[in-house]
Amino acid sequence: MSDMQDTLMIGTEGIKKTILHGGTGEIPKFITGAKVSFHFRTQLCDDERTVIDDSKRVGTPMEIVVGNMFKLDIWETLLASMRIGEVAEFWCDTIHTGAYPLVSKGMRRIAEGKDPVDWQLHTCGMANMFAYHTLGYDDLDELMKEPKPLYFVMELLRVHQPSEYNRETWAMSDEERLKVVPVLHGQGNKLYKQGRYEDATQKYKEAIICIKNVQTKEKAWEVPWMKLEKMANTLTLNCCQCLLRMEEYYEVIEHTTDIINQHPGTVKAFFLRAKAHGEVWNEAEARQDFSRVLDLDPGMKKVVKKELAVLSMRMEEKNQEDKTKYKGMF
Structure with missing residues (x-):
């Protein structure tokens, strides 16, 4: 049976496989959602076998999620023929390698610590390429102009079935995200109560990413979009509560101001911004925000009164401190 698998694999048009180092166990199941870790080296079919990319040089293995529309789907086919620990060399004809330069560019940008998609944000990736005729890497531009057969040397490290890891948010469907x-x-709320503000912020941010992913598919300012926007804002304000505790006051002012500009009736945004302003001695701004809170929600009267008393006390203390500090100067 096992030898059959290897020869079956070669049944895919335009691929030849050579096993360089045998792996162990059965061939793992490649079901949708499985996460595959592997090292790869890409080489030209020239006399020098010129190396284009090598994940070992970067130092981290490549990871893909099966069925997640990875641009180079032939890699799924190659890896699905391998055992754990196996190293194999695949010769792939041009029909399979056309997308390689685009994929390589994304991987190189990640390795350089850049966002792999920022170059696609402004216009669609393909349009961009035709506009500039360049991917930003000479060797990839060559391959883009004239696709060639390539050698891929693969080493299969691990296959995690979907149940074995928390599916990262980008591997989910919209339904799962919501x-x-x-x-x-x-x-996040539980971590906040435990005083683990940094960890709580991470959870809230992960939830915001899920919402924003779904939101991009809705029409701006229409009902479904607004519902998602409201959810995202609630989570952002929860983040701000954590940031207040972490003494990141300017960050709080920035996030709450964004929300207020878009949604001027958000009471909690004014309240948190007022508190942050108070912490960095912006007395006038803090008072103005607290009075907006009262306009929007008179039920907050007691809380605001208490906050204003604290603010007055803090300003008084600061003025005393400043007086003594400057007294010695004159």
Whole structure:
């Protein structure tokens, strides 16, 4: 049976496989959602076998999620023929290698610590390429102009079945994303109560990413979009509560101001911004925000009164400190 697998694999048009180092165990199942870790080396079919990319040089293995529309789907086919620990060399004809330069560019940008998609944000990736005729790397531009057969040397490290790891948010469907939001929200709240503000912020941010992913598919300012926007804002304000505790006051002012500019009736945004302003001695701004809170929600009267008393006390203390500090100067 096992030898059959290897020869079956070669049944894919335009691929030849040579095993360089045998692996162990059965061939793992490649089901949708499985996460595959592997090292790869890409080489030209020239006399020098010129290396184009090598994940070992970068130092971290490559990871893909099966069925997640990875641009170079032939890699799934190659890896699915391998055992754990196996090293194999695949010769792939041009029909399979056309997308390689684009994929390589993304991987190189990640390795350089850049966002792999920022170059695609402004215009669609393909249009960009035709506009500039360049991917930013000479060797990839060559391959783009004239696709060639390539050698891929693969080493299969691990296959995690979907149940074995928490599926990262980018590997989820929209439905799953929305289901996971309240879970993350709850985890964040629990961590906040335990005083683990940094960890809570991470959970809230993960939930926001899920929402924003779904939101991009809706029409801006229409009902479904607004519902998602409201959810995202609630989570952002929860982040701000953590940031207040972490004494990141300017960050709080920035986030709450963004929300206020878009949604001027958000009471909690004014309240948190007022508190942050108070912490960095912006008395006038703090008072103005607290009075907006009262306009929007008169029920907050007691809380605001208490906050204003604290603010007055703090300003008084600061003025005393400043007086003594400057007294010695004159």
